[in-house]
Amino acid sequence: MELTERHVEGLKHLLYNMADDLLILGHRNSEWTGMGPILEEDIAFSSMAQDKIGQSLALYNILHEMGEQEPDVVAFTRNSTNFHCAKLVELPIGEYDFSLVRHFLYDYADAVKFDMLSKSIFEPLAQVCRKFRGELKYHTMHANIWIKDLTNGNEESKKRMQDSLNLAYPIAYSLFETNEYEAELKEAGIFAGESEQKKIWKKEVDAVILESGLTIPMVKNEEDHHGGRVGNHTEHLQPLLDEMTEVFQIDPTADW
Amino acid sequence: MKTKESDITSLLEEVMDPEIPTISIVDLGIVTGIKLSEELVEVTLTPTFSGCPALKIMEEMVAEKLNNAGYKNKVRTSFETQWTTNMISEKGLVALKKHGLAPPPRHDGYVELDVLSDTPCPLCDSRNTTMQTPFGPTLCRSMHYCKNCLNGFEAFKPVS
Numbered sequence: 001m002e003l004t005e006r007h008v009e010g011l012k013h014l015l016y017n018m019a020d021d022l023l024i025l026g027h028r029n030s031e032w033t034g035m036g037p038i039l040e041e042d043i044a045f046s047s048m049a050q051d052k053i054g055q056s057l058a059l060y061n062i063l064h065e066m067g068e069q070e071p072d073v074v075a076f077t078r079n080s081t082n083f084h085c086a087k088l089v090e091l092p093i094g095e096y097d098f099s100l101v102r103h104f105l106y107d108y109a110d111a112v113k114f115d116m117l118s119k120s121i122f123e124p125l126a127q128v129c130r131k132f133r134g135e136l137k138y139h140t141m142h143a144n145i146w147i148k149d150l151t152n153g154n155e156e157s158k159k160r161m162q163d164s165l166n167l168a169y170p171i172a173y174s175l176f177e178t179n180e181y182e183a184e185l186k187e188a189g190i191f192a193g194e195s196e197q198k199k200i201w202k203k204e205v206d207a208v209i210l211e212s213g214l215t216i217p218m219v220k221n222e223e224d225h226h227g228g229r230v231g232n233h234t235e236h237l238q239p240l241l242d243e244m245t246e247v248f249q250i251d252p253t254a255d256w
Numbered sequence: 257m258k259t260k261e262s263d264i265t266s267l268l269e270e271v272m273d274p275e276i277p278t279i280s281i282v283d284l285g286i287v288t289g290i291k292l293s294e295e296l297v298e299v300t301l302t303p304t305f306s307g308c309p310a311l312k313i314m315e316e317m318v319a320e321k322l323n324n325a326g327y328k329n330k331v332r333t334s335f336e337t338q339w340t341t342n343m344i345s346e347k348g349l350v351a352l353k354k355h356g357l358a359p360p361p362r363h364d365g366y367v368e369l370d371v372l373s374d375t376p377c378p379l380c381d382s383r384n385t386t387m388q389t390p391f392g393p394t395l396c397r398s399m400h401y402c403k404n405c406l407n408g409f410e411a412f413k414p415v416s
Contacts, residue, residue: 040389040399047391054307058335127335128306134340134367134415135305138390138398141369 003122007188010181011122012066013084014191017229018113019059020085021175023075024237025106026052027244031093041096044142048103051135058128065124076248080237086174086228090237097150097160098168104143105172105205111136112200121189144208151212162214169217173198174225259327264290264297267325271317274310275394279351281314285343288336297322297329302339304415305395340365341415353378357397358411367416375411377402385409 003011029049036042060071068074088106093099114136117129150157176198185191209216227233247254268287269280281287281301289300299318303311315331322329341360344352349359358378361371372390374383375398382404390413392399397410 040391043393044389044391047395050307050309050395051305052307054303054305058306124335127338131303131306131335131338134338135395137367137369137416138413142390 003188003190006181006184007190008066010179010185011125011190012063012068013179013181013229014185015059015063015066015125016084017086019056019063020083021089021106021110022052022056022059024083024085024240025089025102026050026056027240028089028091028093028099029103032099037096045099045103048139048142051139055128055132055135058131059125062124062128072248076245076252078241080233080241081231083231083233083237083241084229085233085237086177087225087234088168088171088174090228090234090240091171092236094164095160097157097164100143100146100150101161101164101168102172103139104147104208105168106175107136107139107143108205108208109172109175109197109201111140112197112204116192116197120191125190147208147214148212151214158213161212165209165214166217170219170222171225173219173222174228176201176222177226177229179229259292259297261290261292264292264299264322264327267321268299268318271314271321274313274317276352276355276357278355279344279348281318283345283348283351285345285348286314286339288334288339295328297327299329299331300336301331301333302335302337303333304339308395310394339415341412344412352412356409358400358409360412360414363414363416365416367414371414372398372400372411375400377405377407378409378411379407380405 026049029045029052032042032045034042036045057071060074063074064070088102114129114133118126118133120126147161151161176194178194182193182195186193206216265282269282271281273279273281273284284304286301286304287299288302291298301311301315301318311333315333318331319329342362344360352359356378358375372387375385375387376383377385380402382402384404385400385402388399388401390398392410396412398413399408400411401408
């Protein structure tokens with residue numbers, strides 16, 4: 001099938017959303033390197049950071065083949081208003097319970113998205129998503145183990161998990177912000193859409209939440225934390241970008 | 257004499273994984289294409305993990321190997337074929353164990369993560385083991401403990 005100009009625009013929007021989420025959460029995960037509560041968790045968050053940044057690079061490469069700038073330029077020279085990441089991924093790492101709950105909510109959303117996109121008629125994206133799917137299994141597996149273990153640890157650990165879930169769960173809806181291309185991409189068989197993704201995600205995360213012994217938080221308005229996909233961000237994103245791009249700003253040709 | 261694909265494969269069998277020096281990139285299953293023309297040898301590699309830092313190094317190692325043998329070449333990386341651990345050869349599985357890594361079990365396209373919980377110990381072959389964490393010193397490894405010989409060990413993770 002021939003892609004129309006609108007399809008290409010919608011695909012670029014989708015690719016930037018995905019790649020920016022991965023780059024920013026990858027950076028946040030890497031903030032646990034050397035700081036993890038135990039050695040294994042230090043390694044886990046560092047490994048997940050490496051996977052996510054690798055995946056973002058593969059997506060920026062697809063964008064580059066579609067005529068966008070080089071991956072390094074795209075990653076290191078945009079201001080926060082030009083980033084498309086959802087608000088969930090840009091929030092600071094907080095305490096370990098928050099990072100863990102965010103990782104659980106985010107990775108389930110990506111697992112659903114990669115699964116949906118592995119059937120996309122846009123073959124370059126389908127190929128990488130088939131690859132990402134296998135890698136991501138270890139992320140959701142890791143999340144499952146810790147959500148269950150800490151909820152069933154002691155009173156304090158259970159309270160911390162529930163408090164973090166109450167905070168992160170409504171913000172996780174920022175991942176499913178819809179856009180003007182959704183219907184056309186669905187129609188063309190490129191991507192079945194954020195609404196469909198949200199439905200499957202909710203069913204899956206709610207099952208783990210209940211099974212662990214936590215309560216599913218109420219969400220009054222699913223759109224409260226939207227805006228990231230069109231460049232409206234929290235005050236936390238720009239300082240992250242300033243830190244992430246520090247070396248590049250000093251010497252754009254630096255090699256390491 | 258005309259170069260055959262098997263000549264190139266033999267050469268690439270001498271290129272070892274920089275992180276696991278007992279296994280060649282051919283046995284690891286990441287060489288997904290060899291194309292020969294009058295002028296050029298084109299080799300396609302596929303990443304084991306999207307974020308694997310060794311890939312760039314392996315591309316350079318392949319180019320160097322072919323240059324030294326006098327072949328003008330082009331090496332590229334592509335996701336067209338998605339790597340799974342089923343693409344590791346039998347010889348490759350033995351090589352992993354030789355390096356002290358529990359080789360990944362074969363799978364039918366869907367990796368059941370339960371298989372990690374009693375991974376056979378590469379040192380004493382006991383299945384009385386436990387997984388400590390699905391992440392390890394490199395993206396492709398998980399960490400385990402053997403309750404029989406009381407040693408910690410690493411496994412090469414099954415990937416579908």
